[in-house]
Amino acid sequence: MSTPRQARSVARLAAVQALYQMEVSSAGAETVIREFAEHRFDRDLEDVTLAGADEAFFADLVRGVVAEQKAVDAGIARRLAQGWRLERLDATVRAILRAGAYELAHRGDVPTEVVIDEYVELAKSFFEGPEPGFVNGALDAVAQDVRS
Secondary structure: OOOHHHHHHHHHHHHHHHHHHHHHHOOOHHHHHHHHHHHOOOOEEOOEEOOOOOHHHHHHHHHHHHHOHHHHHHHHHOOOOOOOOHHHOOHHHHHHHHHHHHHHHHOOOOOHHHHHHHHHHHHHHHOOOOHHHHHHHHHHHHHHHHHO
């Protein structure tokens, strides 16, 4: 049985995967949300049961990023180094930043430190280089803009 915090962590990972999938396949949010609900959550992989996801939180993140993508992207782009564009970033990093920036701007019920820590940990699970530090700095800057 997973704790509510674990369920949110799984939901964040799934949201990042869903946002990535949507970007590379041009699938719509509702299609991807349905696919995750029907085929990915609460499934056994090689006789190991994955921690349950907070599916409502997952759906809120995916729908929210899509609905607010223009503002989310602008908030991230404002904090990138001069001359850098969001499109230059790795697609996985973009998905992590979009989910994190959306959560910072629209989920005031989640403490800033939790949001940043969770997405930095996600970045560490995907990357061994400078990306986790980049995610940390970018989300910290976005948090200063949207939560101060």
